Amino acid sequence: SQQGEEDPQALSIQxxxxxxxxxxxxxxxxxxxxxxxxxxxxxxxxxxxxxxEREKHSGRLRVTLDTSKKSSSLLITAxxxxxTASYFCATRGYQKVTFGTGTKLQVIP
Amino acid sequence: xxxxxxxxxxxxxxxxxxxxxxxxPISGHVSLFWYQQALGxxxxxxxxxxxxxxxxxxxxxxxRFFAERPEGSVSTLKIQRTQQEDSAVxxxxxxxxxxxxxxxxxxxxxxxxxxx
Numbered sequence: 288s289q290q291g292e293e294d295p296q297a298l299s300i301q302x303x304x305x306x307x308x309x310x311x312x313x314x315x316x317x318x319x320x321x322x323x324x325x326x327x328x329x330x331x332x333x334x335x336x337x338x339x340e341r342e343k344h345s346g347r348l349r350v351t352l353d354t355s356k357k358s359s360s361l362l363i364t365a366x367x368x369x370x371t372a373s374y375f376c377a378t379r380g381y382q383k384v385t386f387g388t389g390t391k392l393q394v395i396p
Numbered sequence: 397x398x399x400x401x402x403x404x405x406x407x408x409x410x411x412x413x414x415x416x417x418x419x420x421p422i423s424g425h426v427s428l429f430w431y432q433q434a435l436g437x438x439x440x441x442x443x444x445x446x447x448x449x450x451x452x453x454x455x456x457x458x459x460r461f462f463a464e465r466p467e468g469s470v471s472t473l474k475i476q477r478t479q480q481e482d483s484a485v486x487x488x489x490x491x492x493x494x495x496x497x498x499x500x501x502x503x504x505x506x507x508x509x510x511x512x
Contacts, residue, residue, distance in 0.1 A: 329400075329487065329503040330439070375438050383452060384429065384501065386438035 293376060293390040301395050306363045308390040310376030311356075319352055320377045320384075321361050330375070333361075368396045398422070400504035402488050408510045409478045417473045417507045421490030428471050429501065430463055431487040439487055445471060446494060478511045485509070 294309045312319070318337045322330045336343045336352045336359070343350045349362040363370055371394045376387045401420045409415050421428050427446055431439035432455075441455040447468035456463070460479075465471040475482055485506040491499040 329505045330489075330501075331503070332500045335500070377438075383441050383444065383454075385441060386431075389436075389438050 293374070293387045295390060296388070297391045297393075299393040299395065300366055302366060302368055304366055306366050306370070306392055306394070308361045308374050308392070310359045310361070310387050312376070312378045312387070313357065314378075316378040318379050319359050320379065321350060322375045322377060324373045324375065366394045368394050370394045400488055400490055400502050402504040402507050404507060405505060406508050408512065410512055411478060411480060413478050414474065414476045415478055415509060417486050417509070419471045419473070419488030419504060421469065421471070421488070422502055423469075425490035425492050427491040427494060428465055429489045430471070430473050431489065433485045433487055433506070435484075442473070480511050483509055483511045
């Protein structure tokens with residue numbers, strides 16, 4: 288079963304706008320990761336945030352983590368058409384990595 | 397070096413057939429994972445290897461699913477007597493270190509299995 292649930296399930300924005308995706312999870316974690324999956328391609332790791340971190344930046348990506356609410360958000364600033372993809376959060380327990388249901392992002396040029 | 401590769405990329409099987417899916421992880425990577433991704437869903441964990449040892453197979457949906465990594469490198473996921481509900485993309489991932497670390501998982505392109 289899926290550990291996390293992303294919200295919204297689908298998001299459509301204009302190029303240049305910011306996109307925010309949220310992830311909620313159920314059990315305690317060691318870290319949380321965000322992945323991108325383009326149509327027909329494999330998953331690409333974007334960013335990892337540890338359970339003792341609250342915020343992390345990487346380029347146009349900003350991730351927050353609230354372990355008390357068991358939630359995380361991914362912000363993509365100044366979106367580009369190439370950001371069109373599905374985005375998944377994934378939580379890592381002892382050994383297993385558990386993925387959420389994904390947010391499908393469409394960036395319109 | 398080369399990334400994770402999987403073969404075949406596409407497989408069509410008639411219900412009841414056996415299939416074998418191959419994963420070549422990044423050379424030297426200790427950990428290897430298999431996931432099943434149904435259409436419109438996130439990947440679901442199937443099994444995990446540390447070198448040749450299968451340490452977690454809790455995600456395998458039935459005893460028709462079997463995975464091996466005999467020499468600690470290439471892995472094969474075998475599905476016996478395929479059913480239509482087995483239709484999915486099967487993803488393989490590897491990490492340099494142990495699964496308990498924060499190492500990045502590198503994913504292969506997946507094998508899309510369609511069972512008719």
